[in-house]
Amino acid sequence: MSEMLETLHWIVYRDLLLALRRRSDLLTILLFFVIVVSLFPLGVGPDPAMLRAIAPGVIWVAALLASMLALSRIFALDHADGTLEQMLLAATPLGAIVAAKVLAHWLVTGLPLVLLAPVLALQFDLPQQFLGDLVLSLLLGTPALSFIGAIGAALTLGLRGGGALLALLVLPLYIPVLVVGAGALDAAAAGLGAGAHLLLLGAFLVVAGAFAPWVAAVALRIAHE
Amino acid sequence: MSAGINWFKYAAPQTFYPLAGLLAAGFGVLAALFCAVGLYIGFFVAPTDHQQGEAYRIIFIHVPAAWMSMFIYLVMAFWAGIGLAFGTRLSGMMASALAPTGALFTFVALWTGSLWGKPTWGTWWVWDARLTSELILLFLYFGFLALQAAIDDPRRADRAGAVLALVGVVNIPIIYFSVQWWNTLHQGASVSFTSAPTMAATMFAGMVIMAFGFWFYSIAAALMRVRCIILERERGSDWAAQLIRSGA
Numbered sequence: 371m372s373e374m375l376e377t378l379h380w381i382v383y384r385d386l387l388l389a390l391r392r393r394s395d396l397l398t399i400l401l402f403f404v405i406v407v408s409l410f411p412l413g414v415g416p417d418p419a420m421l422r423a424i425a426p427g428v429i430w431v432a433a434l435l436a437s438m439l440a441l442s443r444i445f446a447l448d449h450a451d452g453t454l455e456q457m458l459l460a461a462t463p464l465g466a467i468v469a470a471k472v473l474a475h476w477l478v479t480g481l482p483l484v485l486l487a488p489v490l491a492l493q494f495d496l497p498q499q500f501l502g503d504l505v506l507s508l509l510l511g512t513p514a515l516s517f518i519g520a521i522g523a524a525l526t527l528g529l530r531g532g533g534a535l536l537a538l539l540v541l542p543l544y545i546p547v548l549v550v551g552a553g554a555l556d557a558a559a560a561g562l563g564a565g566a567h568l569l570l571l572g573a574f575l576v577v578a579g580a581f582a583p584w585v586a587a588v589a590l591r592i593a594h595e
Numbered sequence: 596m597s598a599g600i601n602w603f604k605y606a607a608p609q610t611f612y613p614l615a616g617l618l619a620a621g622f623g624v625l626a627a628l629f630c631a632v633g634l635y636i637g638f639f640v641a642p643t644d645h646q647q648g649e650a651y652r653i654i655f656i657h658v659p660a661a662w663m664s665m666f667i668y669l670v671m672a673f674w675a676g677i678g679l680a681f682g683t684r685l686s687g688m689m690a691s692a693l694a695p696t697g698a699l700f701t702f703v704a705l706w707t708g709s710l711w712g713k714p715t716w717g718t719w720w721v722w723d724a725r726l727t728s729e730l731i732l733l734f735l736y737f738g739f740l741a742l743q744a745a746i747d748d749p750r751r752a753d754r755a756g757a758v759l760a761l762v763g764v765v766n767i768p769i770i771y772f773s774v775q776w777w778n779t780l781h782q783g784a785s786v787s788f789t790s791a792p793t794m795a796a797t798m799f800a801g802m803v804i805m806a807f808g809f810w811f812y813s814i815a816a817a818l819m820r821v822r823c824i825i826l827e828r829e830r831g832s833d834w835a836a837q838l839i840r841s842g843a
Contacts, residue, residue, distance in 0.1 A: 521762055525755050529745045538741050539759060542734040543766055546773035553777060585762060592754040 426555030629808030687753025
């Protein structure tokens with residue numbers, strides 16, 4: 371058991387180290403997030419009341435797209451240099467390895483989005499008392515997105531047209547998280563409190579975290595037959 | 596097991612190929628009959644609705660198509676699961692043969708729904724929970740088709756598609772309830788299906804007969820398609836090569 375945890379610890383450490391050695395990749399995803407969010411006021415007009423109304427949805431959709439854009443990174447590099455094959459052969463359960471890789475992936479691509487979101491929300495004049503709920507909803511939602519997305523990333527590993535195909539596979543599966551995540555802010559704004567939505571997001575995260583790594587592991591084995 | 600029926604005889608593509616041809620023809624005839632009777636009832640026997648006028652008659656296409664769109668996804672996921680669990684080649688072929696028919700019915704349901712919505716609701720599209728989840732179902736079908744099309748190796752395509760279909764089938768209820776919840780949160784239901792007046796018996800009969808017609812059509816279409824898939828994949832084997840050479 372402790373041996374397995376040690377392996378997982380090293381996988382997280384290695385992935386974080388690799389990501390930090392190529393910081394520009396991560397910055398690109400973060401900048402994508404910022405730019406997409408900034409496009410909306412330009413598209414729909416600068417009326418503060420409307421911007422306040424669409425802010426949660428816009429920020430959530432942009433976060434979802436940004437985290438989807440980063441998905442192929444989870445396995446692609448390891449697939450290219452053969453590390454993934456070693457992981458398939460390892461004594462440690464593949465599902466656990468996938469979970470560790472998703473965790474590392476979320477720490478470098480998801481967490482920065484969560485931390486940046488309140489700043490963007492201020493641009494949309496979102497009242498300050500809702501910023502906490504926004505951060506909390508993203509904090510619970512984006513890791514769930516990473517877990518679900520890992521299945522798509524594993525299924526499309528090494529296929530032509532991978533990026534667009536990945537989007538087609540994964541975006542419909544993201545819908546519940548988007549609905550509940552953006553809904554949390556709407557409920558808070560309506561005076562209902564975001565509690566119920568946040569609990570549901572937590573439930574999504576638990577279910578996705580428990581099952582998605584194993585499904586992704588099956589998909590990885592299929593891709594390597 | 597010498598006395599029992601050999602259940603696995605038709606699991607081999609070679610033996611299933613002629614059987615599928617027979618079944619496809621039979622179900623094709625049944626589908627034509629049921630659709631003819633159903634459409635006749637729909638257009639000539641069923642009374643005009645006193646609230647919606649003649650426009651309601653689209654339900655004889657729309658409702659069975661919507662039923663089939665969901666049912667076929669379940670059947671597809673079932674075959675995909677069997678194929679993944681037991682490694683039977685034919686199951687994967689059945690799943691990929693069913694997907695285009697399912698996508699077709701989903702599209703028909705959406706299309707006829709908007710044709711019905713324009714005269715009754717006054718709009719082509721509302722973000723109603725049912726419409727939205729049907730649209731998402733269409734996306735799920737497209738995802739399955741796109742994934743299978745992107746993979747050249749048929750074995751990998753079957754297995755990867757199976758994983759996706761099973762993930763989709765687990766997600767469908769979650770998607771449905773979250774969309775319904777989202778819908779009630781954002782806007783009051785403009786149209787309620789549950790409070791609609793009860794249906795005349797002939798209308799219901801027409802709808803059920805059409806549903807059977809569509810069901811038989813789906814079986815016939817899927818079997819025809821699976822025959823093509825079998826030939827395409829087994830073209831290297833002796834029996835298929837012989838069959839192709841003989842021009843049958």
